[in-house]
Amino acid sequence: EDTIKVGILHSLSGTMAISETTLKDTMLMLIDEQNKKGGLLGKPLEPVVVDPASNWPLFAEKARELLTKDKVAAIFGCWTSVSRKSVLPVVEELNGLLFYPVQYEGEESSKNVFYTGAAPNQQAIPAVDYLMKELKVKRWVLAGTDYVYPRTTNKILEAYLKSKGVKDKDIMINYTPFGHSDWQSIVAEIKKFGSAGKKTAVVSTINGDANVPFYKELANQGISAESIPVVAFSVGEEELSGIDTKPLVGHLAAWNYFMSVDTPENAAFITKWHQFTKDRKRVTNDPMEAHYIGFNMWVKAVEKAGTTDPDAVSKAIIGIEVPNLTGGMAKMLPNHHITKPVLIGEIQEDGQFQTVWQTKTLVEGDAWSDYLPESKSIIAQWTPPINCGNYNTKTKKCSGQKY
Amino acid sequence: MLSVAALNQYYGESHTLWDLSLDIPVGASVALMGRNGVGKTTLLKCIMGLLPVRSGEIRYEDRSLTALRAEQRAELGIGYVPQGREIFPMLTVEENLKTGLRARGDKSKGIPEEIFEIFPVLKTMLRRRGGDLSGGQQQQLAIGRALVLRPKLLILDEPIEGIQPNIVSEIGDVIIRLNRARGKEVHFEKRESSVTDEIRDAIVRVNREMGVTVLLVEQKQHFVKRVADRFLIMDKGRIVAGGTMAELTEDLVRRYLTV
Amino acid sequence: MRPLIFGMGRWCIAMLIMMMPGFCQAVADSGESFAEALVRLKEAPLTELGEAVDRLAETKDPRVVPVLRALLDGRLYYRKDDGHVVFGDPAEDGLAIVDVLDEQALGIVSKFELKKIGINNALRTHLRETLGRLELAVEDPAQRLKAVEAMSKSLDDENLELLRARLDVETDAKVSEAIKTALALADISNDEKAVRIAAINALRGSLNPDALNRLRQLLEKDEAGNYLEPDSDVRNSAQVAVKSIESKLALYGAVETVFFGLSLGAVLVLASIGLAITFGVMGVINMAHGELMMLGAYTTYVVQQLMPGHLDISLFVAIPAAFLLSALVGIAIERGIIRFLYGRPLETLLATFGVSLFLQQLVRTIFSPLNRSVATPSWMSGSLEINGALSLTLNRFYILLFCLLVFAALLQVLKRSRIGLEVRAVAQNRAMAKAMGIPTERVDALTFGLGSGIAGVAGVALSQLTNVGPNLGQSYIVDSFMVVVFGGVGNLWGTLIGGFSLGIANKLLEPYAGAVLAKILMLVFIILFIQKRPRGLFPQKGRAAEA
Amino acid sequence: MSFSLLRKSAVDIPFLAVLAAITLLVPLANLALPESSPLHLSTYTVTLMGKYLTYALLALAVDLVWGYCGILSLGHGAFFALGGYAMGMYLMRQIGDRGVYGHPVLPDFMVFLNWKELPWYWYGFDHFWFSLLVVALAPGLLAYVFGWFAFRSRVTGVYLSIITQALTYALMLAFFRNEMGFGGNNGLTDFKDILGFNLQSDGTRAALFVASALALIGAYAASRLVVESKLGRVIAAIRDAENRVRFLGYRVEQFKLWIFVYSAVLAGIAGALYVPQVGIINPSEFSPLNSLEIVIWVAVGGRGTLYGAVVGAILVNFAKTVFTGVLPEMWLFALGAIFILVTLLLPQGLTGLWRRKEQAA
Amino acid sequence: MIAAKAAEAEIPGIPIRDGSVAEHRIEPAHKPILYLEDVTVSFDGFRALNALTLYIDEGELRCIIGPNGAGKSTMMDVITGRTRPDKGTIYFGQTVDLLTLDEPAIAEAGICRKFQKPSVFEAQTVFENLELAMRTDKRVWSTLFARLTGEQLDAIHEVLETIGLTAYRNRRAGELSHGQKQWLEIGMLLMQRPKVLLVDEPVAGMTHQETERTAELLLSLEGKHSVVVVEHDMDFVRSIARRVTVLHEGSVLTEGRMDEVQNDPRVIEVYLGA
Numbered sequence A: 001e002d003t004i005k006v007g008i009l010h011s012l013s014g015t016m017a018i019s020e021t022t023l024k025d026t027m028l029m030l031i032d033e034q035n036k037k038g039g040l041l042g043k044p045l046e047p048v049v050v051d052p053a054s055n056w057p058l059f060a061e062k063a064r065e066l067l068t069k070d071k072v073a074a075i076f077g078c079w080t081s082v083s084r085k086s087v088l089p090v091v092e093e094l095n096g097l098l099f100y101p102v103q104y105e106g107e108e109s110s111k112n113v114f115y116t117g118a119a120p121n122q123q124a125i126p127a128v129d130y131l132m133k134e135l136k137v138k139r140w141v142l143a144g145t146d147y148v149y150p151r152t153t154n155k156i157l158e159a160y161l162k163s164k165g166v167k168d169k170d171i172m173i174n175y176t177p178f179g180h181s182d183w184q185s186i187v188a189e190i191k192k193f194g195s196a197g198k199k200t201a202v203v204s205t206i207n208g209d210a211n212v213p214f215y216k217e218l219a220n221q222g223i224s225a226e227s228i229p230v231v232a233f234s235v236g237e238e239e240l241s242g243i244d245t246k247p248l249v250g251h252l253a254a255w256n257y258f259m260s261v262d263t264p265e266n267a268a269f270i271t272k273w274h275q276f277t278k279d280r281k282r283v284t285n286d287p288m289e290a291h292y293i294g295f296n297m298w299v300k301a302v303e304k305a306g307t308t309d310p311d312a313v314s315k316a317i318i319g320i321e322v323p324n325l326t327g328g329m330a331k332m333l334p335n336h337h338i339t340k341p342v343l344i345g346e347i348q349e350d351g352q353f354q355t356v357w358q359t360k361t362l363v364e365g366d367a368w369s370d371y372l373p374e375s376k377s378i379i380a381q382w383t384p385p386i387n388c389g390n391y392n393t394k395t396k397k398c399s400g401q402k403y
Numbered sequence B: 001m002l003s004v005a006a007l008n009q010y011y012g013e014s015h016t017l018w019d020l021s022l023d024i025p026v027g028a029s030v031a032l033m034g035r036n037g038v039g040k041t042t043l044l045k046c047i048m049g050l051l052p053v054r055s056g057e058i059r060y061e062d063r064s065l066t067a068l069r070a071e072q073r074a075e076l077g078i079g080y081v082p083q084g085r086e087i088f089p090m091l092t093v094e095e096n097l098k099t100g101l102r103a104r105g106d107k108s109k110g111i112p113e114e115i116f117e118i119f120p121v122l123k124t125m126l127r128r129r130g131g132d133l134s135g136g137q138q139q140q141l142a143i144g145r146a147l148v149l150r151p152k153l154l155i156l157d158e159p160i161e162g163i164q165p166n167i168v169s170e171i172g173d174v175i176i177r178l179n180r181a182r183g184k185e186v187h188f189e190k191r192e193s194s195v196t197d198e199i200r201d202a203i204v205r206v207n208r209e210m211g212v213t214v215l216l217v218e219q220k221q222h223f224v225k226r227v228a229d230r231f232l233i234m235d236k237g238r239i240v241a242g243g244t245m246a247e248l249t250e251d252l253v254r255r256y257l258t259v
Numbered sequence C: 001m002r003p004l005i006f007g008m009g010r011w012c013i014a015m016l017i018m019m020m021p022g023f024c025q026a027v028a029d030s031g032e033s034f035a036e037a038l039v040r041l042k043e044a045p046l047t048e049l050g051e052a053v054d055r056l057a058e059t060k061d062p063r064v065v066p067v068l069r070a071l072l073d074g075r076l077y078y079r080k081d082d083g084h085v086v087f088g089d090p091a092e093d094g095l096a097i098v099d100v101l102d103e104q105a106l107g108i109v110s111k112f113e114l115k116k117i118g119i120n121n122a123l124r125t126h127l128r129e130t131l132g133r134l135e136l137a138v139e140d141p142a143q144r145l146k147a148v149e150a151m152s153k154s155l156d157d158e159n160l161e162l163l164r165a166r167l168d169v170e171t172d173a174k175v176s177e178a179i180k181t182a183l184a185l186a187d188i189s190n191d192e193k194a195v196r197i198a199a200i201n202a203l204r205g206s207l208n209p210d211a212l213n214r215l216r217q218l219l220e221k222d223e224a225g226n227y228l229e230p231d232s233d234v235r236n237s238a239q240v241a242v243k244s245i246e247s248k249l250a251l252y253g254a255v256e257t258v259f260f261g262l263s264l265g266a267v268l269v270l271a272s273i274g275l276a277i278t279f280g281v282m283g284v285i286n287m288a289h290g291e292l293m294m295l296g297a298y299t300t301y302v303v304q305q306l307m308p309g310h311l312d313i314s315l316f317v318a319i320p321a322a323f324l325l326s327a328l329v330g331i332a333i334e335r336g337i338i339r340f341l342y343g344r345p346l347e348t349l350l351a352t353f354g355v356s357l358f359l360q361q362l363v364r365t366i367f368s369p370l371n372r373s374v375a376t377p378s379w380m381s382g383s384l385e386i387n388g389a390l391s392l393t394l395n396r397f398y399i400l401l402f403c404l405l406v407f408a409a410l411l412q413v414l415k416r417s418r419i420g421l422e423v424r425a426v427a428q429n430r431a432m433a434k435a436m437g438i439p440t441e442r443v444d445a446l447t448f449g450l451g452s453g454i455a456g457v458a459g460v461a462l463s464q465l466t467n468v469g470p471n472l473g474q475s476y477i478v479d480s481f482m483v484v485v486f487g488g489v490g491n492l493w494g495t496l497i498g499g500f501s502l503g504i505a506n507k508l509l510e511p512y513a514g515a516v517l518a519k520i521l522m523l524v525f526i527i528l529f530i531q532k533r534p535r536g537l538f539p540q541k542g543r544a545a546e547a
Numbered sequence D: 001m002s003f004s005l006l007r008k009s010a011v012d013i014p015f016l017a018v019l020a021a022i023t024l025l026v027p028l029a030n031l032a033l034p035e036s037s038p039l040h041l042s043t044y045t046v047t048l049m050g051k052y053l054t055y056a057l058l059a060l061a062v063d064l065v066w067g068y069c070g071i072l073s074l075g076h077g078a079f080f081a082l083g084g085y086a087m088g089m090y091l092m093r094q095i096g097d098r099g100v101y102g103h104p105v106l107p108d109f110m111v112f113l114n115w116k117e118l119p120w121y122w123y124g125f126d127h128f129w130f131s132l133l134v135v136a137l138a139p140g141l142l143a144y145v146f147g148w149f150a151f152r153s154r155v156t157g158v159y160l161s162i163i164t165q166a167l168t169y170a171l172m173l174a175f176f177r178n179e180m181g182f183g184g185n186n187g188l189t190d191f192k193d194i195l196g197f198n199l200q201s202d203g204t205r206a207a208l209f210v211a212s213a214l215a216l217i218g219a220y221a222a223s224r225l226v227v228e229s230k231l232g233r234v235i236a237a238i239r240d241a242e243n244r245v246r247f248l249g250y251r252v253e254q255f256k257l258w259i260f261v262y263s264a265v266l267a268g269i270a271g272a273l274y275v276p277q278v279g280i281i282n283p284s285e286f287s288p289l290n291s292l293e294i295v296i297w298v299a300v301g302g303r304g305t306l307y308g309a310v311v312g313a314i315l316v317n318f319a320k321t322v323f324t325g326v327l328p329e330m331w332l333f334a335l336g337a338i339f340i341l342v343t344l345l346l347p348q349g350l351t352g353l354w355r356r357k358e359q360a361a
Numbered sequence E: 001m002i003a004a005k006a007a008e009a010e011i012p013g014i015p016i017r018d019g020s021v022a023e024h025r026i027e028p029a030h031k032p033i034l035y036l037e038d039v040t041v042s043f044d045g046f047r048a049l050n051a052l053t054l055y056i057d058e059g060e061l062r063c064i065i066g067p068n069g070a071g072k073s074t075m076m077d078v079i080t081g082r083t084r085p086d087k088g089t090i091y092f093g094q095t096v097d098l099l100t101l102d103e104p105a106i107a108e109a110g111i112c113r114k115f116q117k118p119s120v121f122e123a124q125t126v127f128e129n130l131e132l133a134m135r136t137d138k139r140v141w142s143t144l145f146a147r148l149t150g151e152q153l154d155a156i157h158e159v160l161e162t163i164g165l166t167a168y169r170n171r172r173a174g175e176l177s178h179g180q181k182q183w184l185e186i187g188m189l190l191m192q193r194p195k196v197l198l199v200d201e202p203v204a205g206m207t208h209q210e211t212e213r214t215a216e217l218l219l220s221l222e223g224k225h226s227v228v229v230v231e232h233d234m235d236f237v238r239s240i241a242r243r244v245t246v247l248h249e250g251s252v253l254t255e256g257r258m259d260e261v262q263n264d265p266r267v268i269e270v271y272l273g274a
């Protein structure tokens, strides 16, 4: 073999294409960059793009195809948790490497997966802290799309809020189906909930397509960021580029990266992105940064190990640090999550976020939430002596691992 | 008026019409006879353009119809009353009749009153869905509908099937009148006020000048004898005999029409 | 510099009305100077920006209001090289800037030379309140109303004083009402029982949520079980007032739910009415119907891109454009594919599914897979405020109207023109229609074009509500078929009534069952309903239909 | 009658022979041949082919109701998914305490969504035979209840199609709900073994392939007998003139119900074979678009012929596999074009080509 | 005559559940088998049947004539369960209330019908059409396992002969001409061996000679089956008529022997014409 193949497993059609296509382009750009620098281990990198078409079983099948047919050294891919769950057994069986770039619900740590997006403690908890401390929010609407990520995140948040003394009657939880488009009643209800005289905020884990009609309805029913701010965990620059943001100014999002961050690394990254896409209007977003970090970590680890062999690479990658785009360093932790800063931003009229708050230090991704009773005692540590993704510190047992 | 030469038609692989030729003179009233399944309906559909033909030529008023689509043939003045009535079932009676207006070519919006004079029952049922009518009522509607487009050649496929006897004889009258209008007085019963008289007279006049040529498929011989002046007999996809009504011998009947 | 002069004028008028003659001249020499305050504003970190704003306001300089407004609107910058604070307005290739201190236009500069003075939500609220106080006397009553509302959020003595003063001279009824409510809210905390009761009675009919909250508080008990409001007379009046407000709210709530239902219904009707023609009348199972809507939505986007300065009229251009485009594409589909499939209706499903895949990928290739941002014209933004408890969102309201309009127009076309009759004849018996001289090909193409064009128009409406992206069509196709079938295939009225009833039923269920369960219940309802009426709400009747 | 017999012998014997040959040769090529051999089939390929076969079985089921009885079901994915879930539940229970939380009874997703005990409807799924029973019963029962109402009320044509679509749509939304206890959107995944055999071993995968092939062969033969029987002709008569059949004294609704339930059970079995091979079952299998696609496979292959459905399912899915890998950004164009062209040029589907030749001969 | 033979032939292996048919062959009965009393049907306010009362005797051959739209086909719809009357009672024999039965049950009970518009299974062969119509256990499972016995095969062949479609037995019914379809449908009736045959316009589209054959066929059924024939072809009606009922505007106008009816001025006025 005279090239090193890199699998790119992002949906290019179907419902998730909206989000994932950009990540495919990002990967192509990063690989292109690397090749310009002379490739890896003296060989050029060769991207292998497949389209799992937003179809979850197809993700598994395509992952298998990448690993057995194309023999890729690593896969960068997936967006939704279910697609990752679908791919997981395949990469474990065939001992592949998967770099997963999206914020997610946690409660997982696989030997073969590296989670470069945020765990709940790197996004949700700091955001709620901000609302509580800075905006004096007393009443909470937890609105989400009905699937595992919002469910888990909200569960964690609910536990967290209660631990901070918030009463049941001050928490409203609402779930909607994927792609929900008629938000009239729900927004009206939020409005009512928020008119009880206490500062109210919405914590939104609403996903993808449902956001546009949601924000439009918010705007039309006159809910401004000042009356009831919405802090979203799944709305980034990319999503905003499809919305008329004028009425949304001041609503919030919590991420680990904003395009507006003023650092030289970021400026360079944006310039490269614009050059690569030949489109000066293309925005960058958090999962792109995650791929940027993940890819660079993998490159560094391969160089360190001197091989693309998955076992060697996963051993080498732990502890590796690469610069992120917000001016700090991202480090791969033994639990296969990374360190990240947490940024809270407000939506601006131009569809960008303005950082209004930021953690002082980097936050370490926690695979197993401390706010869920069942996972409190579980830790992930892929270094000896534990070498396990779900090690129960009470029973001293490593559960469910096949190796 | 109409001539067919060396027509061959196939349903898939089965050869239904064999080198069929016939001639219908202007102003004639021709009865096409033959046993079940010999291809009478098939022939009429070919003439109307509803079935593709494999080879052969169909000429009408000295122009070839072969390349024309069915609706163009209708516009040239060929009216068709199909076997099995083929009413538009969910259209009202009135709407069924109106479908013929476009092909009239004279922009008229209304249904000619003469239709209701011929078939008074239609007038009382204008708002009823065509599909709800009784079989016989539908048959009357089908004929009325063909008359709306004021045909020069009227093709009727078993038009009295399922019609009550007194109306059968009326239909016979209608056909005779339409056909023999040329140079003769035509009277449709006058029941209407004088306002419509003018229109009707105009129609009658046009009609008289035109004289509708009739091609009729019919099995009932007494009816045929009354309305047709010529006959054609078909067997196994071919025309096997023809002539004036007087030439229809017992022998021909026995040979081609009995089982 | 129009805004500035304007603002200064207003400022002076305000002061005059407040009967503080000479104030305008007096400002210059009090405390910190305007320029100094401005520098503080520029240099303050977000956390201290609020204080900087207060300082600036205290200078009472006429330039304060425009500066604060600009700050609120995100138009306030400073130059990176010399630190001049400037107003910036978008211009070609950058921003046109104007010095704040001396109103000098400084030309057009690139974004990178400037740094925006950013604010956050807390600050925004603060700014609005500050501006409210400063702007309580502006001419525009709507703006005054906003100012009063902003001030009502923090009813300190200073604000109350200003409001009282304003009430005496206020001419606008709505503003007066708002001020009275604010004052009454303050009076509820008054020590004197009579004042409290009077305040409560004043609030009895108010639909202001703060009023209800405040009144409810009077009825609450503390931890020890004692009422927060010791006086039982006061409590009784509060009780009466709360009851009266609540019953009003319930009524308006019901009206609101019906409106929600109607507007959801309107979307359903719009999405399905084109299908009611192509599917209901022509019998073509057009799986690409959703994509034809998508084309309409993208047309809106393109139109808005082509006429950037004319957002408010863009929709009036987009509607005919979308109709034409979708109709043409529809006709192309009909001529190219469907016409070979008449008599094989189920095959149309297969081919049009192919078309829908094709169109989706086409827009993905042309416009990228990302959603496109379609702006809402100002006349469609916000809501129609009926009263404090009931407001109808304008975009929904117009879409409801639009839906009825489209329906009426379509009905007329099909009723009045020959094509309505002919298309039904063709659908019922193609061969016979031909034999009657109906040009079936032209009728098919035109009808399919009409149905498709209406889908395009529906797409324009949808672009105002939801994502404009490659998946737009898919998310509506199932619902559209459901509505057409529920209403009864072949009956336009069925589609209208069907869409509205499903919409209303959904909205009635949603508050109790939640969005997901409500949708499931609706589907189950449709399944059961079809058992009762196997041919939909308005079935085709007659012998032919039963056979 | 003699006509139909002819039809059968001409196609079925070679068709079944090919299937039988595949059943034998594929596992051999995978297990017995060394990887270096050019004839070696990778496990990836075997699993992929296994998936195609389950789809083929599903298409066969749809063809029975649509092609033969004229019931256009746009909700057959629901029966497939139900069978799949039943199998998935068995596989979940097989995990035992090897889940990430190490809970002895509860599957992981229940643990982390705070379920305290196993819901009653999960009982029994630790037994393979019970699960197999449910694989057939759950779709069969749903089809029975749904069909009983719908056919008795004489819901026909598009009305029936759309309510089958509503059915699968409603089930999709219901299974999305985490409260349902089927893992919500993530569904059931991360299976470990089946009947004690490691699901990831080549042997198990080959065995699953063989099971799928045998199921298809069995279902094909059985369905052929059904459609050639007098019942098959009644069914076809119902398709063409439902009312007339009634006047001959046949209870149309019972015939429809029978074929509908039979077809649903086949679909359920297909789903049960599908899940262990793809490794996940989640609510998107209930999505209306999935069900629509099945119909399209049948149409592409040629409806009203059992082999057409099989061929269509395999070819369309094969094309998808190839296109999504080779033309990741353009494959929808290709697939769309195929659908359009097949409809226009091959009115009887792909197998129509072949049939035309047969008729000419 | 072939026709007569076919109808007479008992088909062994197919149980005829009710022996009464054989009984009445000996003595043509006057016991009504079909009672319609005061039956009214209206569509959107239009009364298609207006308090119609009619009795058909066992084994009788009854002709029903009347103007187009008199309600003849509607009457058959009502008897076969296709249309539910607004009012009235319909009994089959002394005990069977037809209004409580649905279409298949009525067919099962022994009332079969030929439609005015020929309706056969177009996609199936002539043979299969007859086979489907054949009187036998029509429940699902027995249909699944049904095999044609030699006798059944003979019966089908005989009927094929009778209706003159032997040469077409493997043709798809959709490819038949109109008249052929009429014959096929009559054949399907014969296969069902019903007690009551309702025949709506059987000779429409037939040649004179074919019409005669149909007349013979129907006559041969008399005595064993009750036959109700609706037809507008007066020659045909005359050739078979025993008792004739004239319907007009949904009720019986008159009833009697053909010659009586034929000369009734009211019948001439509304129906026959001068």
Ligand SMILES: Nc1ncnc2c1ncn2[C@@H]1O[C@H](COP(=O)(O)OP(=O)(O)OP(=O)(O)O)[C@@H](O)[C@H]1O
Residues within 6 Å of the ligand: B011, B014, B016, B034, B035, B036, B037, B038, B039, B040, B041, B042, B043, B083, E174, E175, E176, E177, E178, E179, E180, E205
């Ligand atoms: N659609 C068709 N496909 C194949 N064969 C057909 C089709 N229609 C008719 N035929 C066959 O073609 C022959 C002629 O049929 P056609 O309908 O023209 O007969 P006809 O002379 O009108 O008979 P009838 O007097 O019964 O109406 C018949 O043998 C018939 O079986």
Ligand SMILES: Nc1ncnc2c1ncn2[C@@H]1O[C@H](COP(=O)(O)OP(=O)(O)OP(=O)(O)O)[C@@H](O)[C@H]1O
Residues within 6 Å of the ligand: B128, B132, B133, B134, B135, B136, B137, B162, C542, C543, E043, E044, E046, E047, E048, E066, E067, E068, E069, E070, E071, E072, E073, E074, E075, E116
């Ligand atoms: N579903 C319906 N809706 C409205 N009117 C109907 C319906 N069914 C029948 N009719 C009307 O009822 C009357 C009786 O119809 P029917 O078909 O019974 O007449 P018929 O005696 O069989 O006539 P024909 O001899 O012409 O076949 C007709 O006027 C018909 O228009």
Ligand SMILES: NC(N)=O
Residues within 6 Å of the ligand: A079, A080, A081, A082, A102, A103, A104, A105, A149, A234
């Ligand atoms: N992991 C997510 N955002 O689905």
Ligand SMILES: [Mg+2]
Residues within 6 Å of the ligand: B040, B041, B042, B083, B157, E177, E178, E179
């Ligand atoms: Mg004919």
Ligand SMILES: [Mg+2]
Residues within 6 Å of the ligand: B134, B135, B136, E072, E073, E074, E116, E200
């Ligand atoms: Mg009749």
